[in-house]
Amino acid sequence: MSSEPSVLTVHHLDNSRSQRVLWLLEELELPYTLVKHRRREDFSVPEELRVVNPLRTAPVITDGDITLAESGAIIEYILGKYGSGKFLPPDSGKVDNLFYTHYAEGTLMPLLVNRFIFGLVPTKSPFIFRPLLWYIFSTLDNAVVNPRLKVQAEFIEEHLSKCGDWLAGGQGPTSADFMMSFALEVWADGSPDMLGPKIKEYVKRVHARPAYQRALTKGGEYKYAKPAL
Ligand SMILES: N[C@@H](CCC(=O)N[C@@H](CS)C(=O)NCC(=O)O)C(=O)O
Structure with a gap:
């Protein structure tokens, strides 16, 4: 039996909602494995991500036996399991x-x-x-x-x-x-x-x-981080 703690894996898609998840993980300073996927020409997700998530969307995370899609569910899951009481509302x-x-x-x-x-x-x-x-x-x-x-x-x-x-x-x-x-x-x-x-x-x-900027560096291509405001 392995005594290794499970490490969260994030399946990240360029220019997508999975950037939210990276931002949260960087705020928490939690170790995680990042698997980057690139959109196909028609914007859909590549085959490797379809294997992980039959819904064919990003983000999706795996944590031990758990595979979870829907960014709202993922954010709540990570905060609930790994948040240590941080980033909770008053x-x-x-x-x-x-x-x-x-x-x-x-x-x-x-x-x-x-x-x-x-x-x-x-x-x-x-x-x-x-x-x-x-x-x-x-x-x-x-x-x-x-x-x-x-x-x-x-x-x-x-x-x-x-x-x-x-x-x-x-x-x-x-x-x-x-x-x-x-x-x-x-x-x-x-x-x-x-x-x-x-x-x-x-x-x-x-x-x-700073955590958002770290998430950007790690995630790679993300066209929404420089709006002309
Ligand atoms: N409500 C879902 C939406 C997921 C979603 O549509 N993700 C987009 C990327 S931002 C996607 O995977 N699109 C590929 C496709 O629909 O083919 C969530 O919040 O995770």
Whole structure:
């Protein structure tokens, strides 16, 4: 029987949500094995990652017998098992922490992904259909996604004007911040004009963390870390 403690393995994909997990692990200064995967030309994950995660998404971690996907579940698992009480919200911020931890993937990311796909469809279609598809998808974006994103931007801006530096109102990041960081930096990279000053400051605050910078160095290609804010 091995007495070696299990070491967490993170399957990381370039330009992806797995950057969140690296940021958390660097904040915790936890040893981990990093397996880097590169997206295929159509943005999908390569075969080696499909073997680990039948859902064909990143991030995914393994820890002993456990294989876990979904970045929210991964962040909560790591904090619960290895957090040693760090990066927890103050009592007054527990509900905000719960809310933003789930809101990131539950509401905000689907809207941002919709917008990404609406922009992508015309560019990937036969040349002759592009003007028509561009018209249809930009109309959909303006009618459906944009108004909803504006509501989210105002909502988050308002919260950040009250909570202080971090979403749960404490002195440091919590699961809410590890989860929201990716959505906000993707948004700041794609449509900074939609975002208010508090959101932009927040993204810069995340990027200024030494642990975030270490995660960037280790993770490699990540295009969302330098939005023009
Ligand atoms: N809600 C999931 C989303 C996972 C996800 O869609 N990951 C993207 C990378 S950011 C991916 O693997 N995309 C490849 C694909 O869908 O083919 C999570 O938070 O982990």
